[in-house]
Amino acid sequence: xxxxxxxxxxxxxxxxxxxxxxxxxxxxxxxxxxxxxxxxxxxxxxxxxxxxxxxxxxxxxxxxxxxxxxxxxxxxx
Numbered sequence: 001x002x003x004x005x006x007x008x009x010x011x012x013x014x015x016x017x018x019x020x021x022x023x024x025x026x027x028x029x030x031x032x033x034x035x036x037x038x039x040x041x042x043x044x045x046x047x048x049x050x051x052x053x054x055x056x057x058x059x060x061x062x063x064x065x066x067x068x069x070x071x072x073x074x075x076x077x
Contacts (some may be wrong), residue, residue, distance in 0.1 A: 004053050012056050014066060028052045028065055 010016045013024060029048040055061040 002050070002053075004057065009053075009056050012059060012061075024065065024068075025049065025052045025056070028055075028061070 006018065006021070009021055010018075013021050015021065026049075029052045032048045032051065052061070
């Protein structure tokens with residue numbers, strides 16, 4: 001199991017609210033599970049939550065997901 005640095009994730013999300021980060025990750029993981037299938041080049045045991053955390057870590061989370069977090073928290077862009 002990989003542990004992620006919450007401070008690093010917070011800086012990439014643009015919020016330090018742990019609840020908002022958790023909600024963003026859970027929402028994106030659920031969306032992936034309903035809409036997309038896992039990429040073929042990911043390990044077979046890769047889970048949707050792990051994929052979202054990896055997206056955050058590598059700064060490849062689609063911008064609209066970060067924007068929706070900022071809008072829901074009332075922060076300006």
